[in-house]
Amino acid sequence: MGSRADYVTRSREWIASILSRERRFLSAAEIHRRLRRAGERVSLSTVYRTLDHLRAKGDIAARADTAGEATFMLCEPAHHHHHAICANCGRAQDVDCAAMEQFAESLRKRHGFRLDDHALEFFGRCRSCR
Amino acid sequence: MGSRADYVTRSREWIASILSRERRFLSAAEIHRRLRRAGERVSLSTVYRTLDHLRAKGDIAARADTAGEATFMLCEPAHHHHHAICANCGRAQDVDCAAMEQFAESLRKRHGFRLDDHALEFFGRCRSCR
């Protein structure tokens, strides 16, 4: 196997660090803006490529926001969960999803639907924005 | 009151009719393609404006597909429900959501999150595509 895999670069460390300190979904443009604000000169292309790279590794979750723009957030890859997104501060908190199992079962029984994947999002106000 | 409201036009009737006969989310481009295929000369701008208009009225549901492209489907506005989207044929079937109520309650209790809205999507294979 010829592949030498992942290079550690300045850009990647920065992007990872920005994501690691935000518990909310950020767009590529937003990440790029923060990099420049911090004095880092990183191209938008690199931001996109890095996000793609992180997503391929399973390190980040991606979702299209209401306007269809792609947004990203650091995520535990192993532990499956969903998000409650605050309409005010945008913060996303993890929501465990035990009930989903029975839901999937009833879906199969009542609609004959074989469930492969699902996406669940909550919108409202988190405790501190109440 | 001065507003004369909704004009009934050829384009709108066509677009509504296309949506009414499809139980799946369609993009603006897709609707536009079907119009031309049917011999109707309607501009893409009009398709977008009509979809916006229908969404404002609450007649259609909109969602960004995996690529972030906006897609639309006719929807009963009153009766709240979710969709199970077939990975093969793309058909979306309605899924009632009683369990969601208790879910919302536990969300409030365990996370202090006040739920305003939620979105739930299932992906898999419908009965006929099994």
Place this chain on the structure above:
DNA sequence: GATTATTTGCGAAAGGTTCGCATTTTACCT
């Protein structure tokens, strides 16, 4: 340090969506 795979920056290009404006169509009123 030399070598090679990988990453980066830049600008261009490729979608999807919105906008401005002149023109057409619709509804309303006599």
Place this chain on the structure above:
DNA sequence: AGGTAAAATGCGAACCTTTCGCAAATAATC
């Protein structure tokens, strides 16, 4: 029917996000 005002349409340009190609820079390996 004919006239009038509001709303809808078509067209092209503009806008925004995302992708791509390629030459230059950087990181890992020896």
